[in-house]
Amino acid sequence: MSEHDDPIFQAEQAHLSELYAQLLKIRDDISQDLETNHAGAKQDLIDMSEEVRLDFGGADETIETLAAIETLNSIIDAYNQYHDFNVDKLRRVMLLLMQPYFAKVTLEMRPGRPPRDVYIGAAGMTDERSRPLVVDWRSPVAETYYNQEMGPTSYQVDGKTRTVNLKLRRQFDIVRDQLNMYFDTTIAIQDSLLLSALKKHHTEKLQAITATIQREQNEVVRHADVPVLLVNGIAGSGKTSVLLQRIAYLLYQERKTLDPSQVWLFTPNDVFESYIDTVLPSMGESNPQTVTWRAFVSEQGAGERDLGLSTSPETLRRMDEAARELVLESEDLREVKFAGETLLKASQVASAVEKFSEFDVGPRFTALVKEELHSRLNRRLGQIARNDELQEEMLSLDVERQYEIFGETLAPDNDDETAAYARRYVDYLYAGTHDEIERLVWLRFDRIGMRLLGQSALSAVEWLYLRLIFTGIGSRDARFVMVDEVQDYTEAQLMVLARYFSRAHFLLLGDEHQAIYEGTATFAQIADIFRATHGSVDECRLLTSYRSSPEITALFTGLLDKREQLRLTSVQRAGVEPVVRSFDEKDAYLAALREAVAEGGEGLTAIVAESDARVSWLSKQLGDAAQVVRGDKNLPAEGVVLLPLRVAKGLEFDHVIVPDAQAEVYPDTPLSRRRLYTAISRAMHRVTVLAQGPLTPLLAAR
Numbered sequence: 001m002s003e004h005d006d007p008i009f010q011a012e013q014a015h016l017s018e019l020y021a022q023l024l025k026i027r028d029d030i031s032q033d034l035e036t037n038h039a040g041a042k043q044d045l046i047d048m049s050e051e052v053r054l055d056f057g058g059a060d061e062t063i064e065t066l067a068a069i070e071t072l073n074s075i076i077d078a079y080n081q082y083h084d085f086n087v088d089k090l091r092r093v094m095l096l097l098m099q100p101y102f103a104k105v106t107l108e109m110r111p112g113r114p115p116r117d118v119y120i121g122a123a124g125m126t127d128e129r130s131r132p133l134v135v136d137w138r139s140p141v142a143e144t145y146y147n148q149e150m151g152p153t154s155y156q157v158d159g160k161t162r163t164v165n166l167k168l169r170r171q172f173d174i175v176r177d178q179l180n181m182y183f184d185t186t187i188a189i190q191d192s193l194l195l196s197a198l199k200k201h202h203t204e205k206l207q208a209i210t211a212t213i214q215r216e217q218n219e220v221v222r223h224a225d226v227p228v229l230l231v232n233g234i235a236g237s238g239k240t241s242v243l244l245q246r247i248a249y250l251l252y253q254e255r256k257t258l259d260p261s262q263v264w265l266f267t268p269n270d271v272f273e274s275y276i277d278t279v280l281p282s283m284g285e286s287n288p289q290t291v292t293w294r295a296f297v298s299e300q301g302a303g304e305r306d307l308g309l310s311t312s313p314e315t316l317r318r319m320d321e322a323a324r325e326l327v328l329e330s331e332d333l334r335e336v337k338f339a340g341e342t343l344l345k346a347s348q349v350a351s352a353v354e355k356f357s358e359f360d361v362g363p364r365f366t367a368l369v370k371e372e373l374h375s376r377l378n379r380r381l382g383q384i385a386r387n388d389e390l391q392e393e394m395l396s397l398d399v400e401r402q403y404e405i406f407g408e409t410l411a412p413d414n415d416d417e418t419a420a421y422a423r424r425y426v427d428y429l430y431a432g433t434h435d436e437i438e439r440l441v442w443l444r445f446d447r448i449g450m451r452l453l454g455q456s457a458l459s460a461v462e463w464l465y466l467r468l469i470f471t472g473i474g475s476r477d478a479r480f481v482m483v484d485e486v487q488d489y490t491e492a493q494l495m496v497l498a499r500y501f502s503r504a505h506f507l508l509l510g511d512e513h514q515a516i517y518e519g520t521a522t523f524a525q526i527a528d529i530f531r532a533t534h535g536s537v538d539e540c541r542l543l544t545s546y547r548s549s550p551e552i553t554a555l556f557t558g559l560l561d562k563r564e565q566l567r568l569t570s571v572q573r574a575g576v577e578p579v580v581r582s583f584d585e586k587d588a589y590l591a592a593l594r595e596a597v598a599e600g601g602e603g604l605t606a607i608v609a610e611s612d613a614r615v616s617w618l619s620k621q622l623g624d625a626a627q628v629v630r631g632d633k634n635l636p637a638e639g640v641v642l643l644p645l646r647v648a649k650g651l652e653f654d655h656v657i658v659p660d661a662q663a664e665v666y667p668d669t670p671l672s673r674r675r676l677y678t679a680i681s682r683a684m685h686r687v688t689v690l691a692q693g694p695l696t697p698l699l700a701a702r
Contacts, residue, residue: 236547308461474500549575
């Protein structure tokens with residue numbers, strides 16, 4: 001039956017056309033409203049501001065002036081709130097105009113009641129009578145779509161379970177107001193939208209999976225808010241996509257109280273950060289604070305030190321023990337300076353520290369010393385404010401500068417008023433000094449740490465941990481911290497993050513089989529670290545590969561334990577068999593490599609070398625045939641790139657060439673096994689494995 005003869009298709013297209021017209025009207029109405037109100041608001045504010053007479057001549061006049069300004073500010077706030085509401089609604093409409101919805105569920109809410117159609121999209125929208133046109137995919141009722149259970153199913157609303165009967169689960173392929181296709185689906189393996197999406201080629205940016213979230217992925221996305229959620233997923237199971245959908249879900253659930261700046265995302269490198277940076281905006285959400293470990297260390301002021309990848313957890317525990325007996329010496333302290341001027345001498349800092357010497361080093365001690373230093377700084381600033389030269393400098397400021405600093409022009413009637421203005425002036429000039437005290441610049445952490453550990457230098461991890469011993473906490477504002485590729489972090493790094501963000505909830509995602517560096521934490525160790533700081537750790541597994549064809553999945557899972565292999569699956573349709581070849585002669589090897597590069601195929605081909613040194617050698621052999629990516633470039637949409645495994649991890653490509661699968665590069669060791677698994681599993685549709693010399697024993701038996 002053609003779509004023109006299909007009554008269901010015709011009915012769904014008619015519904016889409018009607019809803020699209022409503023969305024267009026909403027867009028036009030908001031745009032007109034914003035334009036009209038903006039012009040009206042602008043004129044109102046001009047009129048009102050001209051009526052406000054700035055008069056600070058006497059007490060009554062000052063009160064009247066301040067009251068008028070306060071009234072003006074409250075009206076501006078009201079305009080802004082109305083404006084922000086409309087702008088948010090316009091943003092959602094614009095998102096829906098690209099694809100109004102991607103699914104529909106028909107639910108029998110109560111037995112005997114007529115079933116209700118619910119259309120699900122990237123954002124929610126209601127009509128003028130507040131009836132839902134489209135529900136947001138993160139809304140409670142949308143869970144019935146992701147549960148993939150026909151018949152009785154349920155969803156959570158405000159902690160209560162609602163049971164409904166799912167009569168129909170329909171997916172749509174829609175572009176703007178055009179329905180291309182619909183599918184009635186029941187279980188994951190028949191998920192037509194998913195299979196259609198999986199056929200597509202790699203894009204230079206990761207895409208949102210909102211319409212194709214599978215049941216095991218949905219359990220992570222909608223998991224209850226817990227102190228720590230640890231997700232162990234095989235290569236290609238959509239961990240990063242799930243992480244980003246989880247962020248979008250939390251921003252929706254906590255939309256009244258959660259700001260994106262309160263969410264931190266740790267990514268493995270800058271290429272990866274660029275790869276994912278359009279996912280959340282495509283769902284109408286802002287990106288969180290996204291950092292690499294290196295950038296985080298640098299922001300904390302420890303950037304010039306060794307990153308601390310070899311720092312052991314025992315070293316940090318030794319610091320905790322030694323700090324209990326620590327007595328600060330005068331050489332451990334430094335003066336408090338601002339703009340090159342010493343405001344508190346080292347001897348004054350030392351006397352403040354001595355005042356609280358009965359307290360052990362820790363958060364309480366640090367808070368008391370800071371309070372004392374703030375008090376001493378205020379006394380010092382009071383002395384500076386009484387300086388005649390400073391007061392003359394203040395009184396000679398031009399009018400604009402006076403308004404900038406004081407919010408008024410200066411006209412002191414007597415010495416007391418001049419002194420009061422001078423104090424405000426000094427507080428303005430030296431405001432950053434209080435921040436310096438808060439930042440603990442008066443402590444020489446390097447010297448203290450070296451003395452505690454008996455070392456000649458501190459790593460970044462040791463330096464950060466020592467500071468946390470003194471402060472007890474790093475970030476007070478962060479509410480959620482997401483760590484991708486968590487298997488690449490050491491125990492010591494995770495101990496720092498767990499303590500630095502002790503008030504935040506964590507989502508930790510990784511694959512224990514992709515731990516490609518020596519000395520990183522096992523999943524059992526990760527769980528132990530966070531149980532110690534956060535009380536409990538919930539764990540989830542993702543066991544289905546959505547990235548790679550069954551043939552490629554079989555190749556990389558063949559590197560795993562037999563029991564593990566039985567648990568893992570791929571939902572992709574059958575594809576191309578992997579090519580695995582070894583060559584005794586260098587010339588024959590290079591000819592095969594160049595041939596594999598030349599035939600490339602559609603989309604993006606990646607030559608994934610085991611190390612940076614091998615990238616350099618291969619680059620010389622291939623010349624302009626491959627673009628080298630080392631961690632500071634964005635990925636192209638197509639062509640051939642050459643990159644080290646450390647940069648490739650977390651990314652995906654249409655065709656992956658492993659150019660160094662010889663036994664000397666990938667010997668039969670657990671670490672090599674994990675590295676080869678990681679390299680091969682970057683491939684979506686094709687993989688070519690080449691060896692110059694004897695093939696790695698990890699693949700020789702296949």
